[in-house]
Amino acid sequence: MIFQGDCLLELKKIDNESVDLVYLDPPFFTQKKHSLKTRDNSREYSFEDTWVNIESYKNYIQERLVECKRVIKDTGSIFLHCDRTASHYLRVALDDVFSASNFQGEIVWAYKRWSNSKKGLLNSHQIIYFYSKTANFKFNKVFEGYSPTTNIDQIFQKRVRDENGKTTYKREQTGEYELTKQKMGVPLSDVWEIPYLNPKANERVGYPTQKPIILLEKIIELTTNKDDVVLDPFCGSGTTLVAATLLGRKYIGIDISIDAIELTKRRLAKPIKSHSLLLKNGKDSYLNQDKKILEILETIEAIPVQRNRGIDGFLKIRNIVKPVPIRIQRESESLDNAKDFLLRARKKSGFKFAVLIRTNSRVEETLFDLPKINEDNLLIAEGIEAFSKIKVRLESLI
Amino acid sequence: MIFQGDCLLELKKIDNESVDLVYLDPPFFTQKKHSLKTRDNSREYSFEDTWVNIESYKNYIQERLVECKRVIKDTGSIFLHCDRTASHYLRVALDDVFSASNFQGEIVWAYKRWSNSKKGLLNSHQIIYFYSKTANFKFNKVFEGYSPTTNIDQIFQKRVRDENGKTTYKREQTGEYELTKQKMGVPLSDVWEIPYLNPKANERVGYPTQKPIILLEKIIELTTNKDDVVLDPFCGSGTTLVAATLLGRKYIGIDISIDAIELTKRRLAKPIKSHSLLLKNGKDSYLNQDKKILEILETIEAIPVQRNRGIDGFLKIRNIVKPVPIRIQRESESLDNAKDFLLRARKKSGFKFAVLIRTNSRVEETLFDLPKINEDNLLIAEGIEAFSKIKVRLESLI
DNA sequence: TCCAGAGATGAATCCACCC
DNA sequence: GGGGTGGATTCATCTCTGG
Numbered sequence: 001m002i003f004q005g006d007c008l009l010e011l012k013k014i015d016n017e018s019v020d021l022v023y024l025d026p027p028f029f030t031q032k033k034h035s036l037k038t039r040d041n042s043r044e045y046s047f048e049d050t051w052v053n054i055e056s057y058k059n060y061i062q063e064r065l066v067e068c069k070r071v072i073k074d075t076g077s078i079f080l081h082c083d084r085t086a087s088h089y090l091r092v093a094l095d096d097v098f099s100a101s102n103f104q105g106e107i108v109w110a111y112k113r114w115s116n117s118k119k120g121l122l123n124s125h126q127i128i129y130f131y132s133k134t135a136n137f138k139f140n141k142v143f144e145g146y147s148p149t150t151n152i153d154q155i156f157q158k159r160v161r162d163e164n165g166k167t168t169y170k171r172e173q174t175g176e177y178e179l180t181k182q183k184m185g186v187p188l189s190d191v192w193e194i195p196y197l198n199p200k201a202n203e204r205v206g207y208p209t210q211k212p213i214i215l216l217e218k219i220i221e222l223t224t225n226k227d228d229v230v231l232d233p234f235c236g237s238g239t240t241l242v243a244a245t246l247l248g249r250k251y252i253g254i255d256i257s258i259d260a261i262e263l264t265k266r267r268l269a270k271p272i273k274s275h276s277l278l279l280k281n282g283k284d285s286y287l288n289q290d291k292k293i294l295e296i297l298e299t300i301e302a303i304p305v306q307r308n309r310g311i312d313g314f315l316k317i318r319n320i321v322k323p324v325p326i327r328i329q330r331e332s333e334s335l336d337n338a339k340d341f342l343l344r345a346r347k348k349s350g351f352k353f354a355v356l357i358r359t360n361s362r363v364e365e366t367l368f369d370l371p372k373i374n375e376d377n378l379l380i381a382e383g384i385e386a387f388s389k390i391k392v393r394l395e396s397l398i
Numbered sequence: 399m400i401f402q403g404d405c406l407l408e409l410k411k412i413d414n415e416s417v418d419l420v421y422l423d424p425p426f427f428t429q430k431k432h433s434l435k436t437r438d439n440s441r442e443y444s445f446e447d448t449w450v451n452i453e454s455y456k457n458y459i460q461e462r463l464v465e466c467k468r469v470i471k472d473t474g475s476i477f478l479h480c481d482r483t484a485s486h487y488l489r490v491a492l493d494d495v496f497s498a499s500n501f502q503g504e505i506v507w508a509y510k511r512w513s514n515s516k517k518g519l520l521n522s523h524q525i526i527y528f529y530s531k532t533a534n535f536k537f538n539k540v541f542e543g544y545s546p547t548t549n550i551d552q553i554f555q556k557r558v559r560d561e562n563g564k565t566t567y568k569r570e571q572t573g574e575y576e577l578t579k580q581k582m583g584v585p586l587s588d589v590w591e592i593p594y595l596n597p598k599a600n601e602r603v604g605y606p607t608q609k610p611i612i613l614l615e616k617i618i619e620l621t622t623n624k625d626d627v628v629l630d631p632f633c634g635s636g637t638t639l640v641a642a643t644l645l646g647r648k649y650i651g652i653d654i655s656i657d658a659i660e661l662t663k664r665r666l667a668k669p670i671k672s673h674s675l676l677l678k679n680g681k682d683s684y685l686n687q688d689k690k691i692l693e694i695l696e697t698i699e700a701i702p703v704q705r706n707r708g709i710d711g712f713l714k715i716r717n718i719v720k721p722v723p724i725r726i727q728r729e730s731e732s733l734d735n736a737k738d739f740l741l742r743a744r745k746k747s748g749f750k751f752a753v754l755i756r757t758n759s760r761v762e763e764t765l766f767d768l769p770k771i772n773e774d775n776l777l778i779a780e781g782i783e784a785f786s787k788i789k790v791r792l793e794s795l796i
Numbered sequence: 797t798c799c800a801g802a803g804a805t806g807a808a809t810c811c812a813c814c815c
Numbered sequence: 816g817g818g819g820t821g822g823a824t825t826c827a828t829c830t831c832t833g834g
Contacts, residue, residue: 350575
């Protein structure tokens with residue numbers, strides 16, 4: 001079900017204790033107008049965050065939280081996605097409405113992000129507060145794998161305390177370790193690394209503050225079962241509802257904007273979910289470079305590049321990365337082939353110079369030879385040692 | 399300089415605007431007594447966190463923050479290490495004293511930790527608030543490497559906005575991309591993954607809530623230079639002062655406990671810092687399993703083990719890990735050798751059964767053969783397909 | 797029914813020792 | 816002596832029991 005209108009009014013139409021999970025991503029207290037155009041510029045979504053002060057913002061949220069509490073079942077939970085400038089006030093509101101004793105956790109959604117050049121730390125996380133209505137809340141335990149450093153052999157062993165209260169491993173009379181029967185894995189942490197919705201992801205519908213579906217799926221799976229009811233009073237582009245549908249949950253969505261409601265309906269008719277290769281395979285799968293290549297890059301102090309065809313790394317001079325792509329000739333590769341690859345990469349992205357490092361060179365160089373630049377602006381290092389001269393030469397060129 | 403006493407009084411003895419950085423790790427609002435014995439049971443450190451209510455706790459902190467603000471230079475900063483149950487009130491206090499406009503960031507210290515069996519998410523982060531005294535605060539920019547998934551090729555390209563306000567990459571008249579001259583790397587994120595101070599670390603001094611030195615070093619390096627003054631009004635075991643010393647900063651430490659002061663002095667005389675291999679080399683360095691072995695483990699749904707000799711993985715049945723070690727016979731390895739390795743591992747840790755998977759077996763099995771258990775309680779699977787029968791058999795045995 | 801205190805928990809990871 | 820691995824130790828814990 002989807003309702004259009006101010007959620008304070010719309011929530012009043014919902015029965016007491018009829019909802020299992022509420023997820024809220026309320027407007028932020030930024031005192032700015034947000035807007036974003038769709039990719040083809042056909043449509044513009046916007047909303048205003050305007051409150052006279054932080055107290056009125058807190059009140060605005062709090063009176064809506066009261067209604068949320070009313071509609072949540074005794075086994076239900078609420079997740080509040082917070083604005084970083086006002087998260088503390090939102091949590092005070094949650095304490096007021098749901099009581100501090102029902103605080104179940106502070107979830108950190110961490111991601112990598114395009115950087116800006118502001119003074120200070122690069123903001124790369126958001127906070128989601130998790131409160132339950134009662135102590136008897138529904139919670140599906142989720143387990144993850146062990147850290148590679150864990151001594152799994154050992155964690156099966158039972159323990160006892162000695163007279164000082166220190167624990168030791170329990171042994172049977174035979175001297176053998178006493179073992180537990182099974183292990184479930186590591187309980188889900190409250191720090192979630194989920195890639196920020198890529199600006200080009202199919203999932204994107206051009207709505208500001210859109211959240212990744214997997215973030216919502218994770219929340220829904222933790223605290224609801226099939227056919228449970230999920231409510232989002234600020235449903236925006238409808239991510240929560242889409243995630244609920246994909247997981248076989250029922251949903252109620254509310255938003256004040258007619259545009260948002262229409263968008264949500266369109267989205268629900270044809271849900272798209274990006275498959276993040278990064279999440280599926282882990283960061284390591286991108287580390288497909290030969291160990292040898294990486295070692296060479298390290299010795300010449302270049303930074304490795306994992307995903308640009310034809311390029312193995314970029315030049316670094318005194319810890320500053322320069323726009324000079326580097327390729328290391330493969331053993332199985334002819335010089336011309338290597339040049340070709342590199343040249344194409346250089347031209348594609350408009351780099352002025354590029355360096356090719358030969359690893360099977362038979363050419364002898366003397367200390368006095370100057371590095372040569374060929375007609376395609378490639379500098380060819382006859383071996384790794386020859387690279388340092390090239391570095392010096394390049395410094396004067398770029 | 400180290401002072402013993404309530405920091406509210408001791409702070410009053412410090413001159414106006416004489417400190418560059420304040421780091422506070424005040425007692426938490428846990429309403430409990432915390433204590434920990436040193437490893438040799440020679441000494442016990444403890445403190446109590448008891449306030450009548452959250453308001454009195456907030457006031458307690460706030461009046462100390464006012465003194466902190468007074469002693470901080472105009473270019474100085476303050477970092478407040480927060481309690482999970484009261485962080486929102488602490489931030490309100492910071493807003494009150496330092497003003498919301500001087501909020502510079504919310505740092506997430508994320509770590510992995512031994513778990514416990516609680517309902518809900520495993521708490522594995524702590525929050526540190528970063529406020530400056532004025533907009534003109536000292537900040538040393540720190541850069542990190544690019545993520546392996548970054549398209550480094552592209553970030554050199556300059557951008558312009560088109561008539562619709564969309565950004566596109568800038569091209570020169572020739573059609574070539576226009577490039578920037580250099581890149582520094584990625585600005586330091588506000589999510590810091592630093593291993594929790596390990597129970598076995600030599601750095602540990604037996605004081606409850608002791609923080610890792612590198613956490614403090616990171617903070618000190620961000621906002622101070624050499625010979626600057628670092629102040630910790632709740633210095634506890636003195637980690638902040640140790641970090642300051644190691645980085646050539648001056649320090650002022652205050653603590654109410656005489657024990658803590660003595661410990662701090664001893665520690666400063668002989669600072670010990672654990673060097674974390676995990677941090678230095680990254681988690682990946684522990685992943686030493688063969689790709690082929692990993693693939694086999696994946697097909698039989700076992701969990702891989704990275705650091706136990708003779709064992710490649712553990713049995714998993716319906717997502718539950720069982721105390722049954724598994725080894726996959728290497729190509730270069732005789733059956734007897736493989737058996738030997740596995741048997742030794744089985745006995746060492748007291749496992750009742752173990753499974754060896756042959757990958758070069760010539761033995762033909764029929765569907766009707768029951769898996770055999772040899773005299774050493776090893777079950778030998780003649781190939782990967784044969785494993786499923788063993789799984790069924792084991793389920794009745796364990 | 798609630799609170800205090802005892803007892804059980806469980807994986808991370810540094811250290812020390814081994815080869 | 817250097818790399819690898821067995822072992823120790825912890826909890827700003829968590830749960831359960833009993834008065």
